[in-house]
Amino acid sequence: MEVAGFLAAAAEIFGGSIPGFWPIVGLSLGVTLTAVALAALIGMPAGALLAVSRFPGRTILIVTINALMGLPPVVAGLLIFLLLSRSGPLGFFGWLFTPKAMILAQVVLVLPIVVALTRQTIEDLWREYAEHLASLDLTGIRAVPTLLWEARFSLLTGLLAGFGRASAEVGAVLIVGGNIVGHTRTMTTAIALETSKGDLPLALGLGAALLVLTLGLNILAFGVGRVGARNAG
Amino acid sequence: MHGPTSIMPLRVEGLSFEVNGRRLLTEVDLTLDRGGVVALVGPNGAGKSLFLRLCHGLLTPSAGAVRWGDGDGRRAGVKAHAMVFQKPVMLRRSVGANLTHALAAAGHGRAARRRRVEEALVRFRLDHLADRPARVLSGGEQQRLAIARAWALDVETLFLDEPTSQLDPAATRAIEETIVMLEGEGRTIVLATHDLAQARRLARRVLFVLGGRIHEDAPAAAFFTEPKTPEGIAFLAGDLLA
Ligand SMILES: Nc1ncnc2c1ncn2[C@@H]1O[C@H](COP(=O)(O)OP(=O)(O)OP(=O)(O)O)[C@@H](O)[C@H]1O
Ligand SMILES: [Mg+2]
Numbered sequence: 204m205e206v207a208g209f210l211a212a213a214a215e216i217f218g219g220s221i222p223g224f225w226p227i228v229g230l231s232l233g234v235t236l237t238a239v240a241l242a243a244l245i246g247m248p249a250g251a252l253l254a255v256s257r258f259p260g261r262t263i264l265i266v267t268i269n270a271l272m273g274l275p276p277v278v279a280g281l282l283i284f285l286l287l288s289r290s291g292p293l294g295f296f297g298w299l300f301t302p303k304a305m306i307l308a309q310v311v312l313v314l315p316i317v318v319a320l321t322r323q324t325i326e327d328l329w330r331e332y333a334e335h336l337a338s339l340d341l342t343g344i345r346a347v348p349t350l351l352w353e354a355r356f357s358l359l360t361g362l363l364a365g366f367g368r369a370s371a372e373v374g375a376v377l378i379v380g381g382n383i384v385g386h387t388r389t390m391t392t393a394i395a396l397e398t399s400k401g402d403l404p405l406a407l408g409l410g411a412a413l414l415v416l417t418l419g420l421n422i423l424a425f426g427v428g429r430v431g432a433r434n435a436g
Numbered sequence: 437m438h439g440p441t442s443i444m445p446l447r448v449e450g451l452s453f454e455v456n457g458r459r460l461l462t463e464v465d466l467t468l469d470r471g472g473v474v475a476l477v478g479p480n481g482a483g484k485s486l487f488l489r490l491c492h493g494l495l496t497p498s499a500g501a502v503r504w505g506d507g508d509g510r511r512a513g514v515k516a517h518a519m520v521f522q523k524p525v526m527l528r529r530s531v532g533a534n535l536t537h538a539l540a541a542a543g544h545g546r547a548a549r550r551r552r553v554e555e556a557l558v559r560f561r562l563d564h565l566a567d568r569p570a571r572v573l574s575g576g577e578q579q580r581l582a583i584a585r586a587w588a589l590d591v592e593t594l595f596l597d598e599p600t601s602q603l604d605p606a607a608t609r610a611i612e613e614t615i616v617m618l619e620g621e622g623r624t625i626v627l628a629t630h631d632l633a634q635a636r637r638l639a640r641r642v643l644f645v646l647g648g649r650i651h652e653d654a655p656a657a658a659f660f661t662e663p664k665t666p667e668g669i670a671f672l673a674g675d676l677l678a
Contacts, residue, residue, distance in 0.1 A: 334494050335525035339541040340515050349537065353528050434528060434569045 231389040235370045238309030250321025271315035280375030300381040308375040313365040320361040356431025444470035450500030475635035476628040478645035484628040488595045492519045517593040518586040524578040526570035560584035575602040593624040
């Protein structure tokens, strides 16, 4: 398609004349924001704790978490599908084919990234600050809040990367969400479906929205890095 | 200060420290009484910093022990001794926030923190830098901040590891005046320094560290006028090879 046609289609979509566009964008952002927030809430303290503690099996745990960063989204989707399906162990939640299932899937995808990144960042800082913090009686878990704050810029950049990965992901949310219109249809699943149906305007519009989002995230990450450099010296 | 009881004296008993079978500190036995400035002098790599870190409890001895006179070196559960490191450690935040953080870690409330931070900034001539990120300060300014941070904690005993190594003459004099003042308040200062004139000016007792041992332990006046060992003589003459 030529550029003019593309722009016209985009204008039409962002203008709201194609039904379903904004609800899809809203749902996608809502699901991913929630998932990243949950992953950050769990993953940052866990990663920091992993960085400052020593216990048997720690190395194996770290390697496992690093490996989980490369977990194929469809496999994650399949596992959560099995967990949440009617006869699965978590079936009683009734979450399958709801946004909650999609949030869970994205948490599973983003959490290993957050934990691994936090662990690495905090461990480097820990090397630098261990003696000073021990001098202030901040050892082990008591050092974690300080270290997380010291790592704030790297961690924020990492969360933005996690947000990018989760919002661009299609396999897992398709499997556990079911791509139900008006309920669990996200930008990526809609693009997959509309493209296969030949409805290019909506697919293109959503694609443009995803690109804008990615660009925005990168600008934000760049800004965070700049501010961080100015503060960290 | 701090009433009649004290965390001092500090008793160091048979203190040894080794890494991978290499002896870095060997059977140090001594007692540090309350009050006064004790100077640790000796060539590079002698073990001065190691000794301070062991006393401050940052390292676990391979043998022997460090015993505080009272309360395990604590007052109401809070460490009553502080240390300024040879290389200043700065958090990735402002000068003021670096001070606030240490005070918060020691359990001071918000109002006390604010007052104490203000005092420290003024006393150490850092007030114009309060909002600057600490890590962009010059080496000397960082060193001053590190000392201010330890001072703000209002501890009984201070371990200072070459606190003026990067300071200009005026800042050095200011720090020395602070040390004299702290001593006057009944605090104990253990100071590692390569500045022999400084040790002579400040210290009442000198520990000459060599090869991981306390080679000489003498009143400052005696050590600087009549060192007892050939190594002590050579060290003071600037002829000692580490
Ligand atoms: N963690 C460590 N692992 C191995 N060797 C160490 C360690 N810490 C210190 N050393 C060694 O112990 C010796 C004493 O070090 P220390 O830092 O106490 O010297 P110093 O007397 O403070 O010297 P300087 O005047 O240069 O500061 C040095 O040879 C040093 O290389
Ligand atoms: Mg040293």
